[in-house]
Amino acid sequence: MDRISKKTGRSFHPETLALGLGYDPDRSEGAVKPPVFLTSTFQFKSSGDGKEFFQAAYGIKDLPKGKSMGLIYSRLNNPNLEILEERIAAWDHTDKAAAFASGMAAISTTMFSLLRPDDVVISVRPVYGGTHYLLENILPDMGIDAKFVMAGDGAASEMKKIAKSLEEEAGRPKVKVLYIESPANPNNIMTDIQAVVDVAKELSTEDREVLVVVDNTFLGPVFQRPSDNGAHVVIYSATKFIGGHSDLVAGLVSGRGDIMEQVCLYRTIMGTMADPFTAWMMTRSLETVSVRMRRQAKNATVLAGILDSHPKVKQVFYPTLFPAGSRQEEIYKHQCTGPGSLIAFEVEGGEDAAFAVLDSFEIMRLAVSLGGTESLVEHPMRMTHSDIPPEELEEYGVSEGMIRMSVGIEHINDLKRDLLQALDVLS
């Protein structure tokens, strides 16, 4: 199966490609589903093949015309990773994807491959805690500086301002990567990807391209496609929605071919690839990601509405509740096709009240992480975001009474009842 139908000439949808792209049953005894290729190494048909595959893998010499690349060793390539990668790239409208051992393996390998000493990366904040640590503590040790701008309406113009002033100071361009995580966690604030891409274009020179990297974990691949807005690299913690069952840890990166070549070289040398079985699990999960995410978003929209009108709830952060006519609503409508299933809300009564509610759920489980089939609740200030200074949390709207909810695929009536009975402890 290719991205385009041989019969009709029409492009297949990613939901369809997720069931067939990149796998030929004839090569696996007719098995309808790809087997797990649990092998570390691959047998060459001839020494000549081995020589040519290595030359191609190491960039020494292109393969002879008409010859396709063969498998070598599972740190470089493996059928389970390749099938998954083709399907993710199709979903993201990118040239190529790569599977990693975790979201952080994907993010750090990408950063190491794109940045060099003296480069600067400008990132929105808040970003995922591990990403923040990498940018704030690890990259500076390597001579790579990170600057942060508040996620949201003003992020792109703020990035431009900082990049221009750094350039003026140094007398040469400094910024190499603009990093976005949108929507932000837990407040669902959105950053305009297109606007950041426009800034990157403006900052790029003939011999120095400024790249936009988007962490698409919360809404992708179903509700947000950053490459359609011009982003160069798209990253996932596949631990979340793509894996979708809270039973694996993995990451994915997809993007333009030449950039991905560099990312894959770093993955090979750093050894940060996913293992074949985890890649197989993700391939299986990818078949249902659209169904799951749409059901989760449908459930979440209902729960957000209930929360919004509940007397004990002070504030709800969810895309369908962005004020009509606001810039946030405009960004949401421009770059997203659905609201996702992460809700943050603030109850009256601070930490004690929030803890009482959290301890009262029957169905929703008290756990961090998100994106799985089961509903999860947690307390950002004392759990996922506990390492962030209080003043900064306040800027993000994270208060003592805030609860974050990752809505699952359970029956909506049970979820509604569970939410209402848990909130009852406040009355």
Ligand SMILES: *Cc1c(COP(=O)(O)O)cnc(C)c1O
């Ligand atoms: C979880 C998460 C990560 C890190 O992914 P791991 O798979 O835990 O390494 C990165 N970015 C976002 C937005 C996340 O939610």
